Amino acid sequence: MLLSGRLILRLRRNPNTTSTVTLRCLKTITNTIATEHGSNTTGRGGRGVSNDDYFTTIHHVSNIVRRDIYMERTLNKMCISTIVNSELVYRVLRSCCNCGIESFRFFNWARTHHPQYDPTTFEFEELLKTLARTRHWETMWKVAHQMKSRNISISPTVISFIIEHYGKHGLIDQAVELFNRSKNFNCPQTTEIYNSLLFALCEVKNFQGAYALIRRMVRKDAVPDKRTYSILINGWCSAGKMGEAQEFLEEMSRKGFNPPVRGRDLLIDGLLNAGYLESARGLVRKMTKEGFVPDVGTFNSLAEAVSKSGEVDFCIELYHDVCRLGLCPDIKTYKIMITTVSKVGKIDEAFKILHNSIEDGHRPFPSLYAPILKALCRRGQFDDAFSFFSDMKVKGHAPNRPVYTMLIKMCGRGGRFVEAANYLVEMTELNLSPMSRNFDMVTDGLKNCGKHDLAKKIEQLEISLRVSLQKARRSYLKQGNSRDEGNLGLTHESWTERKCQLED
Incomplete structure (x- = not known):
């Protein structure tokens, strides 16, 4: 159920209080779910409950957790005991991922006021991540000890997450302590956990400790992966220590621990992450002159960074060079290149790249051909744009709502209102x-152009669309017997937006 615009505005002005009207609307939702399906409600509020009801309830509970000072009292008035289960609690915790203490209070409320609710590992771990993200370390450790008392182990992913957040805030001693204590929570020291401590050490520029950790990692038979190399290379590159990065790669190669990708690609990625675009460009240029092809992921990162700097010619030249050397572009490569060249009006180049993607077996999707359409319209080549759009409807994926909206907008700017009207009709035919x-x-x-008859037809189309939307709204309202249309406050525009969001 949706709240009216006035009610939402009132909540924004006074977020720390929950109005009586809001609470009444929420109770209507939850009571409908509970009374229609009884106490055996499971999963998404019970079998047969619409997704709208279920997710609207989660949305409003999350708002209460985030904003209401008297959270527990308000939640008790909602009478949602029959639908409180692991999934609902988990979704609310994820929705409130930036509210540490509030999430902790909600979790305790769910456990103490609902004996039938038995928390699982998912809720505990999501709460740990939220508390680590918001730097509530003491509360986080309380939750961790609760898990230990219940014999619930903590996954390496969550341990790694906490260690990395310790590192981001400069708490390296606590990160090392958690690394050493991970076995106490039935969590083995995997490569993922080693990588998280390596990240924390690099965050505080403790490269000596990071290198010592790599040596220990090798002694403990934990095999370094791509992220192990990337973390250390990124750290050295951000500190301007290119020599140390190259020596590290050579030493690891001598010991038989070659990275999953080539060392030069790791160096290029490290330079890009550190913001040294010119150095990365120079290294790639050197590679291509020597006949070496960069990894496609590395090329995509470089092309994206170079295109943002406005050096499109270099980007195009580099693309052709690496393709001649044998690079196999992926769909992300084509998307970056087509968008880049289309923005600067190089339409012929954009068509070449699009045809290359089709030859590689890729069926063009809307975000791939939309930049070319927009570039053609900007240059006033509307006939070419319309012809190209027709081809894409046959040869590519069906255009979506944003493409039609963009095309209608560009037609309006170019004075092509008849074509814009045709695309409006086409949109409605495609729902x-x-x-x-x-x-x-x-x-x-159309009226300014003297096309009054066509303008009248478009107005009639809009009216018929509004009528159909009103019917859909009434059908939606009939799904809940106790709901009041006055509380919904849905305008035509808001209902259209909601309907389109569901379709998209």
């Missing part, structure tokens, strides 16, 4: 609801 402002722009433009 893609246009925005109200699209209708307004097209009808106003």
Whole structure:
């Protein structure tokens, strides 16, 4: 159930209180779920409950957890005991991932007020991550000891998450302590945990300790992976120590621990992450002159960084060079390159790259051909854009709502209101609801051009669409017998947005 615009505005102005009207609406939702399906409610509020009801309840409970000072009292008034289960608690905790103490209070409320609720590992670990993210370390350790008392082990992923957050805040002693104590929580010291401590050490620029940890890692037979190398290389590159990074790669190679990707690719990634774009460009240029091809992921990162700096010509030249050397571009490569060249008006180059992607077996999707459409419209080549769009509807994936919206907008800017009207009709035939402002722009433009008959048809189309949306809204309201239409406060525009979000 949705709240009216006035009620939402009132909540924003006074987020620490929950109005009587809001609580009544929430109780209507939860009571509908509970009374219709009884105390055997499981999963998403019980079998047969619509997703709208279920997720709306979670949304409002999350708002209460985040904003209400008297959280427990308000939650008790909601009468949601029959639907409190592991999934609901987990979703609320994820939704409140930046509210540490509030999440802890909600978790305790769910456990103490609902004896039927038995928390699982998922809720405990999500709460640990939230408390670590918000730096509530003491409370986090209380929760960890509760898990230990219940014989619930902590996964290496969560241990790694906490160690990395210790490192991000400069608490390296606590990170090392948790690393040493991980076995006490039935968590083995995996490569993932080694990588997290390595990350923490590099965050505080303790490269000597990081290198010692690598040696210990080798002694303990923990095999370094790509992230192990990347963390240390990124740290050295960010500190401007390229020599040390290269020596480390050579030494690890002599010991038989070669990285999963080539050392030069790791160096390029490290330079890009550290912001040394020119050095990364130089290293890639040196590689290509020597006949070596960078990893496709490395090239994508470099192309994206170079395109943001505005050096499109270098990006195009590099793309052709590495393709001649045997690089196999992936779909992300094509998306980066097409978007980059289209923005600067190099349409011929964009078409070449698009045709290359088709030859490689990729079927163009909307975000791949939309930049070319927009570039053609900007140059005033509307006939070419319309012809290209028709081809893509046949040869590529079906256009989505954003593509149609963009095309209608560009047609309006170029004075092509008749074509814009045709695309509006086409959208409705595909069950893609246009925005109200699209209708307004097209009808106003048609009237200014003297196309009054066509403008009238577009207005009638908008009216018929509104009628169908009203019918859908009434059908939606009938799903809950105790719900009141006055509490929904849905305008045509908001209902259209909601319907389109569900479709998209």
